[in-house]
Amino acid sequence: MVALDRLDLTLEPGQLVALLGPSGCGKTTTLRLLAGLEDADDGRVIVAGRDITHVPANKRDMGMVFQAYSLFPHMTVRQNVAFGLRLRRVGAAERDQRAIDMLELVGLAEQASRYPHQLSGGQQQRVALARALAIEPQVLLLDEPLSALDAKVRAQLRDEIRRIQLEVGITTLFVTHDQEEALAIADRVGVMRAGHLEQLASPTEVYSRPATSFVAEFVGLTNRLVGEVRAGQLTVRGRVLPLVERETPDGQVVALVRPEAVTLASHDAPESGPLVGTVIAVTFLGATSRVTVDLGDTTVLAQLTTADATALPAGSRVALTIRPDPVLVSASSDPAVPMAEDEA
Amino acid sequence: MAAVTALSETPATSAGRPRGMQARRRRRLNAFRYVVFTVLGLFFILPLLALLRFSLEGDKLGTWSATAWRQIASYQNTGIPPLLSAIEITLELAIITCVVTLALLVPTMIWVRLRVRWLDRTIEFLCLLPLTIPAIVLVVGLGPIYNKIQHFSLSSLMLFWIYVILALPYAYRALAAALNAIDVTTLSEAARSLGASWFTVIVRVIAPNMRQGILNAVLLTWATVLGEFTIAYLLLYTNLQVELYSISRNTPNAGVLFSTSFAALLFAFVLLLILSYAGRARRGRG
Numbered sequence: 207m208v209a210l211d212r213l214d215l216t217l218e219p220g221q222l223v224a225l226l227g228p229s230g231c232g233k234t235t236t237l238r239l240l241a242g243l244e245d246a247d248d249g250r251v252i253v254a255g256r257d258i259t260h261v262p263a264n265k266r267d268m269g270m271v272f273q274a275y276s277l278f279p280h281m282t283v284r285q286n287v288a289f290g291l292r293l294r295r296v297g298a299a300e301r302d303q304r305a306i307d308m309l310e311l312v313g314l315a316e317q318a319s320r321y322p323h324q325l326s327g328g329q330q331q332r333v334a335l336a337r338a339l340a341i342e343p344q345v346l347l348l349d350e351p352l353s354a355l356d357a358k359v360r361a362q363l364r365d366e367i368r369r370i371q372l373e374v375g376i377t378t379l380f381v382t383h384d385q386e387e388a389l390a391i392a393d394r395v396g397v398m399r400a401g402h403l404e405q406l407a408s409p410t411e412v413y414s415r416p417a418t419s420f421v422a423e424f425v426g427l428t429n430r431l432v433g434e435v436r437a438g439q440l441t442v443r444g445r446v447l448p449l450v451e452r453e454t455p456d457g458q459v460v461a462l463v464r465p466e467a468v469t470l471a472s473h474d475a476p477e478s479g480p481l482v483g484t485v486i487a488v489t490f491l492g493a494t495s496r497v498t499v500d501l502g503d504t505t506v507l508a509q510l511t512t513a514d515a516t517a518l519p520a521g522s523r524v525a526l527t528i529r530p531d532p533v534l535v536s537a538s539s540d541p542a543v544p545m546a547e548d549e550a
Numbered sequence: 551m552a553a554v555t556a557l558s559e560t561p562a563t564s565a566g567r568p569r570g571m572q573a574r575r576r577r578r579l580n581a582f583r584y585v586v587f588t589v590l591g592l593f594f595i596l597p598l599l600a601l602l603r604f605s606l607e608g609d610k611l612g613t614w615s616a617t618a619w620r621q622i623a624s625y626q627n628t629g630i631p632p633l634l635s636a637i638e639i640t641l642e643l644a645i646i647t648c649v650v651t652l653a654l655l656v657p658t659m660i661w662v663r664l665r666v667r668w669l670d671r672t673i674e675f676l677c678l679l680p681l682t683i684p685a686i687v688l689v690v691g692l693g694p695i696y697n698k699i700q701h702f703s704l705s706s707l708m709l710f711w712i713y714v715i716l717a718l719p720y721a722y723r724a725l726a727a728a729l730n731a732i733d734v735t736t737l738s739e740a741a742r743s744l745g746a747s748w749f750t751v752i753v754r755v756i757a758p759n760m761r762q763g764i765l766n767a768v769l770l771t772w773a774t775v776l777g778e779f780t781i782a783y784l785l786l787y788t789n790l791q792v793e794l795y796s797i798s799r800n801t802p803n804a805g806v807l808f809s810t811s812f813a814a815l816l817f818a819f820v821l822l823l824i825l826s827y828a829g830r831a832r833r834g835r836g
Binding site: 341 | 732733736737739740741742743744745746747750755758759761
């Protein structure tokens with residue numbers, strides 16, 4: 207079984223790159239290869255011009271934060287943070303000072319003498335981050351460090367990781383399956399699928415100009431609407447839309463339309479049309495709401511402000527308008543990305 | 551309204567009945583527990599009290615004396631070594647067996663768990679194997695080797711080889727339980743990424759987190775050595791148990807036999823308490 211296939215990933219110094227992808231796509235394997243915790247059959251790992259492919263993990267000079275809580279239970283927080291420095295034979299006074307500095311950086315200096323079991327999950331991951339940073343690694347590797355935390359702590363720690371990364375200026379690879387997390391903090395996002403990189407670009411580009419239909423469907427919610435391409439023009443339910451790829455061959459396709467590109471208006475007239483439907487559900491998301499509209503042969507999601515969505519309760523008739531943004535299409539035979547992976 | 555009242559009363563009445571039944575059942579269960587506890591407690595404590603009483607028996611029947619306890623240190627049987635030497639040899643055997651068993655098992659088990667997981671079952675099988683082999687079979691098998699050892703007039707401490715084998719199953723189970731309780735892979739990978747060698751991972755990261763398991767393994771190994779009689783006797787070595795047996799067959803003063811047995815038991819019990827306390831203290835802290 208091939209876990210990674212022709213993967214070519216370059217991290218610019220000081221950048222935070224997020225690797226995003228569904229379970230089993232190879233993102234964690236990539237990270238573990240960089241850390242030296244897995245051996246590659248082929249290929250090379252180069253850091254600052256030095257080939258470290260065959261260098262053991264303990265000599266790679268990379269800091270790593272794991273998905274599972276990885277603090278050493280028999281050591282205090284301070285001892286945990288100072289562990290890597292001790293192995294590097296840093297003097298006791300300097301070691302303690304650096305440990306405290308790192309703990310201050312993550313806001314946990316007051317917990318220095320506590321044991322890991324006396325900390326919350328979020329605090330443990332912050333200590334793990336301080337421990338990884340204390341050795342001043344060349345690269346910081348974060349393997350889904352937030353996945354075991356609850357939503358609120360997760361969002362806080364996510365922002366904190368970004369703040370610290372910018373403050374320290376360390377090159378960071380962040381592996382996650384949460385697209386919101388990746389888009390929120392990364393300088394560049396790499397979307398992986400079945401062992402290879404589909405796209406590596408800025409979060410804005412990945413979202414608004416996805417390189418492949420997989421990226422379009424994996425990052426953010428996407429409506430799959432059947433359309434037809436004729437002479438470089440896409441027609442979806444009677445509406446003509448521009449194409450991202452103008453060279454798309456003629457034929458039936460599936461247009462990938464973002465929910466925020468769909469707007470809704472009340473439709474009281476009795477006549478119907480290809481873009482007239484009935485609201486079947488309104489999902490409150492805070493400032494915005496997601497409205498599900500039944501068009502008879504398919505359902506469409508629209509993302510509206512909550513104020514607009516309130517005027518369109520379930521059962522109301524609505525007319526859809528699709529914003530004329532360039533649309534990416536996929537062959538009609540391509541399978542959809544599972545919904546579970548779509549959820550932000 | 552009447553219907554509502556009737557409906558609301560019915561569940562209350564039916565709820566009251568199970569509560570009463572539950573309380574009766576709980577009382578019966580408690581009584582059963584106390585009876586079982588008392589009977590088993592007496593079953594264990596009465597022979598011990600009898601042992602203590604006999605060890606304190608005076609010259610005349612029914613009198614009290616601590617002579618037998620004072621004689622532990624000075625008792626000299628017809629053969630060599632004296633009782634105190636036998637105690638010393640047994641304690642030394644227990645310490646050597648514990649050290650060798652742990653030195654053999656702890657790194658091996660951690661290494662297998664970390665690097666050669668597929669060997670886990672084989673190691674488990676090998677370690678548990680001594681449980682299925684009767685002592686007499688071990689003696690027959692190891693007899694020629696020990697004949698050679700005796701040829702070189704080596705001391706009874708040579709018994710530790712066979713005691714390590716005897717202690718393997720118990721020590722293995724205790725250590726395996728400790729290993730299962732920690733995330734060995736994540737801890738070792740975290741340590742490796744911080745620059746730790748495999749030796750450091752085992753000695754400074756994994757082993758300290760197996761403290762309770764190591765203490766349990768020590769206790770079980772210690773108990774195995776303190777309780778072993780058959781092999782030492784059949785291989786013609788003298789340890790505490792063999793010496794006690796010898797006393798029971800030859801001495802006119804059986805009191806010292808009881809005092810020494812009770813002292814050995816007390817020693818094991820104190821050790822058990824210390825190890826339990828150490829484990830609890832660790833859990834309380836970390």
